[in-house]
Amino acid sequence: MKLPETAQRVADLLKELGHDKPVVMLPETGKTSAEAAAGLGCSVAEIAKSIVFRRLADDAPVMVVASGANRVDEGKVAALVGALGRADARFVKERIGYAIGGVCPIGHVQQTVMLVDEDLLRFDSVWAAAGHPHAVFNLTPRQLLALTGAPVADVALRSAN
Template identity: 35%
Template sequence: MSKSVNRVQKALEDLKLDATIQHMPESTRTAEDAATACKCSVGQIVKSMIFEGAETGKLKLLLVSGKHTVDLEQAAEVFGEPLIRADPKRVRSETGFAIGGVAPLGHLSATDTWMDTALLDHDLVWAAAGAPNAVFSLPPQELKDATASRIFQIG
């Protein structure tokens, strides 16, 4: 296992979450690919997206349902400041994850985290586990609690 996947596994254990990392035979890099691999709806896929606050420069982790996209035009209303895409090198150095394998937990440093309310509509959600083909599943409320997420609504 890679260092990133090991870090996610340790975070799951430290948080006493009943989740097992699964390595899929194909990539789970896109929400559609992940839904196919996990045999679930696209809405159950957690996209872990890192943005930077345009005013504060702080990284923000958005846990977004696979069926949604983040409208950066409306971001200031929801997140208190405009958001810009974070530099991939900064994402890797501060979270420990490369874009495409960012997990919702196991980051190298604490990150403000926000969860799409639509994820709470499901009994189980699937999230990246630190590699393009590694995932884990758990109830969304457990993920919200484990990541100390604030809830937001898209649309």
Template identity: 45%
Template sequence: MHPTARQFATQVQEVHGFEPSIEEFPEGTKTADDAAAAIGCDVAQIVKSIVMRVGDETVLVLTSGANRVDETALGAEFGVEADAVRSATASEVKDATGWSIGGVPPTCHATACPVLADPTFDASDEIWAAAGTPEAVFRLTPETLRTLADPRFVDVFE
């Protein structure tokens, strides 16, 4: 197992008492479509970890692989205009989460940024999220996502 995926497994076990079953795919799981194809699941079952800047705040948005973040709705959720919402840069992602783009898990972050989640996850029995690298994922349920990430489920998606 890649050392970064192992680091995630250790952290989530220590912090939450959850032992993830991590699967690695050498062909990569960088995009939701790539992840779904590698895993053999529907793209809607992929948890995309999108790190956004909303005004002066960094926010992690967990969206279904079938959806996109609606920047206007996200801004409204935080009381800012859409032009104050943007994707975080690679360094902002790393600073806020401790993980690099493509491998950001839904939990065990470097900072306590707000976490929002897509309500459509409840339509699936199992979902898949990044486990620290662009090649590593782990299976979880929507209920486990609630436990691990403590997100606010809101509809800020297209």
């Protein structure tokens, strides 16, 4: 099956980087972590979702690759990278190169400040978006860190009970 253009770009990049797993097309959308997990038969926590912010100081894109089960604590992220603002769909498409719902953690059109959720390291493998709402790829947390060069951080919003 022929991949959509953006998913093919990710597949080509993964191959170029020596990644051995294919891009998989989900029959249903994987726009949300829950939808992707249902389509893959894994837990929501095993989905490596990409959340994009805009750093206020220099308008740089900031991406947090978080466990699908976690809400990202904007305060924790800001403490690490600087004050954040909202990244709208146009900002994400222009600065990262993917539409929301299929934002891949690699292959960005410009330098992106990145952090990886420490909770992803608990899993043998995780699934990340591959440039299209129906496209995903499997990788180990170690491969995610190697492919992105991103540091591991505590970015999850923890309830105060």
